Amino acid sequence: MVGTLFSAQVMAMTVLAVFMARIAADYGWSRAAIGGAITALSAGVAVSCPCFGPVVDRLGPRRVLLPLVLVQGLLVASLTLVGRHLALFYAAYFLLGLSAPGAVAYSKLISAWFFRRRAIALTGLAVGVYTSRVVGAPVAKRLMDTLDWQRVYWILAGAVLFISLPTLWAFFVERKPSQAQATNELIPDG
DSSP states (O other), rough: OHHHOOOHHHHHHHHHHHHHHHHHHHOOOEEEEEEEEHHHHHHHHHHHHHHHHHHHHHOOHHHHHHHHHHHHHHHHTTTOOOTTTTTHHHHHHOOOTTTTHHHHHHHHHHHOOSSTTHHHHHHHHHHHHHHHHHHHHHHHHHTTTTSSSSHHHHHHHHHIIIHHHHHHHHHHOOOOOHHHHHHHHSSOOO
């Protein structure tokens, strides 16, 4: 749940609406142009998701997800460095989408650890995503009352790098395939 709560893609998408007016004022971009970043992010996710299933199966969810969470935190930070280059803003959002194997990696991990209560465990993924969507915009708005939007992006990047990544590093433990298979064979479906 912590991993999806501090998902860089979810946070970047959620807070963009809060930042839109200030970004438009600072860079002179239209709101429609800024909103194109969401399209870029979605395109990145659409391109990357089919590729991550086989990669997660081959390497394991931990070896795939942890480096990508690091990349995501750095990409959120890079949103403060794009200057007036709309193409770079889109590129950063597209790369955020490309680095989004979260549901695949988390689902693989949960499926290995939980059998009878797998649906409840998978619900934790959704709780994290939707809590981030509900809480993200008001928190970003509150932060923007005292800080500029670039500093808020730095704070979001810090949340990914200093809360999510260490938490995942400590608690994202893969179950050996032999353990998962033995457990699943012992507990019949139904």
